[in-house]
Amino acid sequence: MATNTSTLPAWLARWGSDARTSILTLAVLAGLPLLSPALPDGGPAGVLRFAVEEGRGRNPLWWIDLRQANTGYYESLMSDSSDPLVKSNALLSRAWALPDSPHFFRPHPYRIYTGEPNIRAAVTGEGPVSTNSQGLFDVEHTLAHPAGVRRVAVFGDSLTRGWGVDLPSVYPRLIEQELNRGRASGGGERFEFINFSQSAYLATQLLDVALASAPAYSPDVYMLVLSELAVSPKWSNHIAKLVSERRDLKYPFLKQIVSESGVTPKDSLDEANRKLAPYRLRVLRTIVEQIKAQADRNHAEFMIVLISAAEESRLVRLRFGDTLTMLDKTGVPVVDLLDTFDKVKDIESVRSHWYDAHPNAQGHKMLADNFVQKVRSWPRAWHTLAGQP
Numbered sequence: 001m002a003t004n005t006s007t008l009p010a011w012l013a014r015w016g017s018d019a020r021t022s023i024l025t026l027a028v029l030a031g032l033p034l035l036s037p038a039l040p041d042g043g044p045a046g047v048l049r050f051a052v053e054e055g056r057g058r059n060p061l062w063w064i065d066l067r068q069a070n071t072g073y074y075e076s077l078m079s080d081s082s083d084p085l086v087k088s089n090a091l092l093s094r095a096w097a098l099p100d101s102p103h104f105f106r107p108h109p110y111r112i113y114t115g116e117p118n119i120r121a122a123v124t125g126e127g128p129v130s131t132n133s134q135g136l137f138d139v140e141h142t143l144a145h146p147a148g149v150r151r152v153a154v155f156g157d158s159l160t161r162g163w164g165v166d167l168p169s170v171y172p173r174l175i176e177q178e179l180n181r182g183r184a185s186g187g188g189e190r191f192e193f194i195n196f197s198q199s200a201y202l203a204t205q206l207l208d209v210a211l212a213s214a215p216a217y218s219p220d221v222y223m224l225v226l227s228e229l230a231v232s233p234k235w236s237n238h239i240a241k242l243v244s245e246r247r248d249l250k251y252p253f254l255k256q257i258v259s260e261s262g263v264t265p266k267d268s269l270d271e272a273n274r275k276l277a278p279y280r281l282r283v284l285r286t287i288v289e290q291i292k293a294q295a296d297r298n299h300a301e302f303m304i305v306l307i308s309a310a311e312e313s314r315l316v317r318l319r320f321g322d323t324l325t326m327l328d329k330t331g332v333p334v335v336d337l338l339d340t341f342d343k344v345k346d347i348e349s350v351r352s353h354w355y356d357a358h359p360n361a362q363g364h365k366m367l368a369d370n371f372v373q374k375v376r377s378w379p380r381a382w383h384t385l386a387g388q389p
Helices: 017-038 043-056 060-067 090-096 171-186 203-217 237-244 252-261 269-297 313-320 322-328 361-376 379-386
Strands: 107-108 112-115 119-121 127-130 149-155 190-195 221-226 302-305 334-336 351-353 356-359
Touching: 112 237, 149 203, 171 190, 171 361, 171 379, 190 334, 203 221, 203 237, 203 269, 221 269, 237 252, 237 269, 252 269, 269 302, 269 322, 302 322, 302 379, 313 322, 313 361, 334 361, 361 379
Parallel strands: 149 190, 149 221, 221 302, 302 334
Antiparallel strands: 107 112, 119 127, 351 356
């Protein structure tokens, strides 16, 4: 259909029809992020709004799938980059031109990988990276529990590990500092947060950290931090990997799930995830129950924290869906930080990079402030964390 050039601006009318179409298309696409907040949630317009907001956010599906194009997810974490998902992909490796850097991970029979001890490196795209003598992305901690200290063991993925942020600016460190600032004037035990978080750890890996690694430090509080990795379609990647490599599933409930689902070593990753999909809530609920039981055996407290990357919480809550209801029914206090970035007008200002929604230092400060405010205003959560009214 011919375009009526008489209705177009003179500068645009001089271009050919294909060029005009391209320019108009780009203009529409550029305007969609501004238009989307005005669209309704339902109907075709709602689908458009959701698609635009996903495109502006950290969509774990397209981003992780793109970066996995050349190799398996966990294999890539054994590569020689602190952002191994990029390093493993030939296209993105050329785009980012990441230099060779030390191996940040070592093999683990169940978790697939864990942190390499005593890393000190500056990495393109991330910045300074360091691990302590136990392979934790954290400062040093003694195994012996110091007197007068309230120890909090934190289990999370790269958001809590602090990808792209200097260690002193990672939100568990900031929470510790803020809480201890209050203790200096009001008395009570000093807080010590031990960050066990590892990049891309899924809930089944965090379970093993909580049950097998944390008890050596005698924590007073077990803190499980859940991001959208816990609820994404890739939540079962770790289980599928264990099955495909004929590794020991270690935990009886996982062996039962695999048996019921019919997953076999011959299944592709996608096929295994499809078979395991109906078991997501059951697996996560059992993980919560087992960590709580571990805390009870050690006379410790247990709490859950929900965390979001730097994007709109409405999208994240849609992804969590029925998981939120399930967590409410566990009886474990859940501190919801999914609203942390709701009032940020320029979401990229709190991201590590425009293309990567890991929070930057400002984003981590917002997470820490939100956590402290919510815990202090909720007596039950404060009692769980501090051990006192």
